[in-house]
Amino acid sequence: MRMSDAAALKVAGVTLSFGGVKALRDVSFEAKAGSITAVIGPNGAGKTSVFNCISGFYRPSSGQVLLDGQDISALRPPRRAALGIARSFQNIALFRGMTVLDNIKLGRHAHMKTNLLQAMLYSGAAAREEEALRRDVEERIIDFLEIDHIRNMPVSVLSYGLQKRVELARALAMQPRILLLDEPVAGMNREETEDMARFILDVKEEWGVTILMVEHDMGLIMDISDHVTVLNFGEVIAEGLPAEVQADPHVAEAYLGSGDPAALMKRLHEEAEH
Amino acid sequence: MIIGTAKESYRADEALLTTKPQRVWMAIFLAFLVIVPFSVNDYWLYMVCLMTINVVAATGLNILTGFTGQVSLGQAAFMAVGAYTVAWMERDLGTPFLVNLVGAGLAAAALGIVVGIPSLRVKGLYLAIATIAASFILHFVFVHWESVTGGNTGINVAPARIPGMELTTYFQLYWVIMPVTIIMVVAAANIFRTRIGRAFIAIRDRDISAEVLGIPLLQYKLMSFAIASFYAGVAGGMWAYFFRVVTPESFPFMMSIFLLAAIIVGGMGTILGGVVGAVFMTITPELLRFVVEWVSPWVPNAGTLLSPVRTIVFGGLIIGFLVFEPQGLAEIIQRVRRFFRLWPFRT
Incomplete structure (x- = not known):
């Protein structure tokens, strides 16, 4: 990466x-x-x-x-x-219905290439891209920000401090x-x-x-x-x-x-x- | 009981079905779908096919409304576009039926993009009204563009053909409708394993920050409209082969509301929700009819008395779901799953 x-x-x-x-x-x-x-x-x-x-x-x-x-x-x-250009917001702008992991993954959106057809088939290219993203998010970002214990939780249940940290994680994924x-x-x-x-x-x-x-x-x-x-x-x-x-x-x-x-x-x- | 999901690779963790019980149940379910046409009578096979067609249309609407947050009351009109496209291609082009089904999806998707254009500016109820307007415009077109649609009398559809055989019975059509539906539902689930699905959910939850993350709103909203209409188009196409005649009244506006109710009852924003919602909405009135028949020997004037009761009970069930289970039927299924995950150690 x-x-x-x-x-x-x-x-x-x-x-x-x-x-x-x-x-x-x-x-x-x-x-x-x-x-x-x-x-x-x-x-x-x-x-x-x-x-x-x-x-x-x-x-x-x-x-x-x-x-x-x-x-x-x-x-x-x-x-x-x-x-x-990545940004975090004053009054946290995370996606509340999604898990921490999905929120962070969203950060990478603009750098990914999977198109609609590949997505629907979950083709080899799409699978490889998702896997690489998951690896990068887990091993570089979640590890670095020490949020591995909350990765599968919905962000709405997290404390304010942790939400800020997830927002930073999402910005880093960009x-x-x-x-x-x-x-x-x-x-x-x-x-x-x-x-x-x-x-x-x-x-x-x-x-x-x-x-x-x-x-x-x-x-x-x-x-x-x-x-x-x-x-x-x-x-x-x-x-x-x-x-x-x-x-x-x-x-x-x-x-x-x-x-x-x-x-x-x-x-x-x-x-x-x- | 499942202690944990000890995955050894990220790929395994990104799989569609992550636990062994999930895979086992899915295999059982698929086996069940294979057995169904051999074990039920024609009437129930008719119901199953209708249900399956509704699953496709509801899943499409769920992508647009449940996942992307764009309320649409035009899904039935797009089904009609698909049905007319199939009818017209059969009559005037004579192309193979799978090509026609894809054509139905693409024609509906193209119109869906046009109808979706206002979505960048209007949201919520306003968008719902815009899609209602679109459906009435389409209805007008179906009635008056007689050379293509046959006007008020409608248009007859030749049966679907594979080399050497015409698919006319419910049994034969089942083997087309069910596989197509399974493929489309799996494809819908796949979308939400990738960046495109995440972008849809981001737009639903908070469109301003979606933009900052590099998600072009208009492009993705239109994509969502296109997908939803594609699903409606294919569903309408299958409907046309199933009923063999398409008229302007085949897909009334009520059908759009029916589909919206299906995803609300089933669970907005979950693939499972679209499926179980469509199944519930199609099958419940029929089941209630049987209940009415069973009790009729004990109730005088059952026929006149109980048929309105059936409608009232159906309405009551929907309201009950909205009040007591706002996350829909899918959430009940998830709860049962969670229960058995820890069973018998925690009950």
Whole structure:
């Protein structure tokens, strides 16, 4: 099985408006190949809108989304998936009626070739493709994410933390070159958060996948991201290394209304405690 | 009792029937199907053939409505398209009957794709109404395109022929209808072992995230419509060879509702559900008729009194299933299986 090679993603001057409301104004940033980039910002800053522009749900009114320099702004979501853009959702979007295994298998859809006739006959080619997929899912993904004990369960009976992990597994089955994670640890307890942080780092290191994530857990961001972009009211107000962003008075102001980075850290730590 | 399914290869785990009891029961069932035509009278053979034809149509509808989530009330109209196609090919082309059956499926599938086009924009009840509209348009065509359909009087169908023999009796037709049905049901089950079936279920459960996973919605919805109509077309084609005459009233709109009820009672989104649903819906009114006949000596005026009761009981049974077994008959079968899996250690 081909090891995915990381891709660089560039968002260049993206503006998105709904009627008169500008959700994003001239947003530009870059996720370097093989890095972890975090997009942070207060609620309503436009973080998920950026993700929707990248995965193709929203068509920006101007600006471009570039994958390894190639403009993908005009492509429909399925085409972008085939190019290696995988994504998890803020409020888990698994298929509830299916088992964990089937959910993960679905991730590979765009890379498979079985056509309808082969499927109906379950021909040799279809059987081999299914077998290879099963092997890959079992031995690389389920093993890696430590979810072998739940593989045959329907996802609807799983805890929130495990569902998030299954969603990551499904995204990995897409053989992604860039992975968009929308609040991967939201609502998780400390132990689950630590597990997820470890998985995200491993995905970057071992799978060689570029990661772009939206997250509120500042501790996680400071720990694992290489680069941080801060959005507020649909505009990029700061970016840089995690430590630089943390010390930026503009960021503290966006979150608190006052420009004191120390107060910001205190507040965020308090939030993390809860 | 089965302790576990100790599979040694992934291929074995991806098989259609994964446990030994499943394979044994399936073998027994197939043997039973071989014996049936030798051991029942013509009337029951007629019922079995009709049931089998309905199984094909219901399985097709189940792929579209049960698995892909696109509600359709046009299945009977597609059966009619298949029946007319067979009639027309027999009359004007004289092609072999297996070719005609495939032709019936393909003609219905082509129309199914056209009818499915609105499905990208309209969902649920709105789609159901769109498919109703399509069936009425098709009915209009059947009545008025007289050169092909014979108008209101309909069109007679020559018997199916294999070299040296005409297939006219129920016994002979059984050996065509049953194998075709088995092949089509297995093919339907196979679809759901591959990426195409998973894509259908994904569209049903959450179409937005299906798109992010790289599943083009329109293409797959149309494919699902095409498959469902193909099944309806073949079912209609077999129906035409079975009854030997096709009129615009052969496939009334009620038939579409009958098929939808069949998959709901049987179990939406399971292959087994489509099969047992169609069997139940076809056979139950007949069984109730026998019950009425048995009790009639004790009830005065049985004929007039009990025949409406039969309809009411049938309706009541359907409502009962919806209320007490919303997952359908297939779920009852699964429960029995689970019970015997642990029997006698847990009861």
